[in-house]
Amino acid sequence: MERLTLDVNGAFDPAAGGLARADLDALAAPARAAFDGFEARRRAGEVGFADLPADAAAAEASRALAAELGRRFENLLVLGIGGSSLGGRAVLGALCHPFHNLLPQDRRGGLRVFFPDNSDPATFAALLDTVDLERTCFATVTKSGGTAETMSQHMVLRERVVARFGEEGYRERCVLVTDPQRGVLRQIAADERLRALPLGASIGGRFSVLSPVGLLPAAAAGVDTAALLAGAAELEARCRSGAVLENPALLYAAVLHLLDVRRGRRLHVLMPYADALRDLGDWFVQLWAESLGKNPGTGPTPIRAVGATDQHSSLQLMMEGPHDKVVTLVRVAEPRAELTIPLPAGYARHPDLAYLGGHTMGELLEAERRATGAALRKNGRPTISIELPRLEPRTVGQLLMFLELATAYAGGLYGVNAFDQPGVEAGKRYAQGLLGRPGYEKYRDELLGAPAADPALVLG
The missing domain is CATH 3.40.50.10490 (Glucose-6-phosphate isomerase like protein; domain 1)
Known part of the structure; x- marks a missing residue:
């Protein structure tokens, strides 16, 4: 059966400022508790x-x-x-x-x-x-x-x-x-x-x-x-263990948690090398942020990037900026389509272009992914790799369930409720008060009663 593969070796690379296996071993009991806590809520019908x-x-x-x-x-x-x-x-x-x-x-x-x-x-x-x-x-x-x-x-x-x-x-x-x-x-x-x-x-x-x-x-x-649901069911079945090295979603949650609390890697970048997963990156940002950002000391910040596009934008910050990021690189082994790069006769005399001739665009994208991961690690930045055989309903179902379960387990590791969003509700109450919703007058009054803005700090 073709299935999602998780590789966390790049998070344990000493050159990348990564973790030690002893860090993961020490988290075995908290990880099992996070798994057991989620399963208890699931059995109780609280989380479905x-x-x-x-x-x-x-x-x-x-x-x-x-x-x-x-x-x-x-x-x-x-x-x-x-x-x-x-x-x-x-x-x-x-x-x-x-x-x-x-x-x-x-x-x-x-x-x-x-x-x-x-x-x-x-x-x-x-x-x-x-x-x-x-x-x-x-x-x-x-x-x-x-x-x-x-x-x-x-x-x-x-x-x-x-x-x-x-x-x-x-x-x-x-x-x-x-x-x-x-x-x-x-x-x-x-x-x-x-x-x-x-x-x-x-x-x-x-x-x-x-x-x-x-x-x-x-x-x-x-x-x-x-098929989408069948893939999700397959991944869920793989995650029925509280042992961190047997449950891929638990391992992912544990490694990201450790990189945050032990290595200060508080920014979690999800970087798929497939345009088709761009919107999934946006979905992950809400999933991770709204589930885990519950108090000033807890809340790794998720960032969506896309390879190779963001190699020409935010990668500079990931590569040489603060040592506060871990990058998850997502590979699709078999692209949905492929194009061979031709080499026009007049281009062959330009070494800067000639080397591309005969390769495929998929090979170029894969080389970019491998090279980016290696460069990040060499420069002291840990990475994690997720691979899908191809983009089809079954494997996408696996990826969705993988990220949802990892989020649930991460909530347990951080000691927060991953299934509420009190901060979001606070903003809604102010907005509804301004629009005149009955029973929300106190929020309107609180907002309107705020100290006046300093006009010197307003430039028009």
């Missing part, structure tokens, strides 16, 4: 993301609804933000054609899928002016039903759709993904007779990619979601 691959009913409901929408429409707008958007976008970015939405219908194999994500009115207005509403459906994704950014998009789009197609046309075009029992969106589903997929109480937004949150847009775009 690792069990999603076995939820056949949710997977089938997502596929069936996607198929129904695909028979009637051409465009799917996914209205969600953060974990309600990033996971689906990551899956489509990894597994669909790089220009999926530009392909003709007979080549796409599914709907065109758009993730407006943010509530920037310029972006959302431009999207609504671009797509044909006659051929467009939309999925509103918010577990609570009260996410201001998502519901503002929903209400704007609802008004346009009802005005043009009536209430029945709205019901045909709108589906929801929300809590199965509670929340304002669940009530709206009942009041407006809308189709709704459930997002269980034990599934947090940033851990929801393998739930209907990610499966609906993936299936709508033509992704084999059964």
Whole structure:
């Protein structure tokens, strides 16, 4: 069976300022405790993301609804933000054609899928002016039903759709993904007779990619979601040990944790050498940051980079800046496509170009990855390597589950709850107070009562 491979040797390289095996040995008991703590919460029904691959009913409901929408429409707008958007976008970015939405219908194999994500009115207005509403459906994704950014998009789009197609046309075009029992969106589903997929109480937004949150847009775009879930199940099965050298996700969490607390490597760079994993990097940033950043002494900062693009930008800082980074290099062994580099006759006399002739672009990218890793380590920077045989649903499912489990285990190692986000909620309360939400007046008053700005520090 082809599967994800984790190699942490670059994190133990003495030349890279890496760890000693004794550091890992000393973490064996805390790592097992982190594993046991996660499993206890899982058995208690508090945390459910690792069990999603076995939820056949949710997977089938997502596929069936996607198929129904695909028979009637051409465009799917996914209205969600953060974990309600990033996971689906990551899956489509990894597994669909790089220009999926530009392909003709007979080549796409599914709907065109758009993730407006943010509530920037310029972006959302431009999207609504671009797509044909006659051929467009939309999925509103918010577990609570009260996410201001998502519901503002929903209400704007609802008004346009009802005005043009009536209430029945709205019901045909709108589906929801929300809590199965509670929340304002669940009530709206009942009041407006809308189709709704459930997002269980034990599934947090940033851990929801393998739930209907990610499966609906993936299936709508033509992704084999059964294989995606099968790969996730395979990786989860590999991680049923509390021994750090038997569980790849636990090893990854342990090494990153040790590099942080023992070596001051507080910036964790995920650098895939595949454009298709660019959006997955954004998903990882939310997963790692929102799960682990819970107090001033805890919170490694995740950074998304892409090879070889960022070799021409942020690599300079990684290579010669502060010794506070560890870089995870992600390799895809077999690229989805390959191109041989030709050598025109007039170019052969230029040594700076002639050496490229006859190689493939995949060979160039792989040489860049290997060279970057070696140069980082030689310059005192530890690295970690993840390899996927190829980008296909099964291996991408493995990678998603690997990173989710590693995040959960890291929470245990840091002694924080990886499944809440109190800091995010604080900002939301101020914003909702400013907009006049009942019961939030004290937050508005606190914000408006802040000391006046010093005009000398404002330049216009």
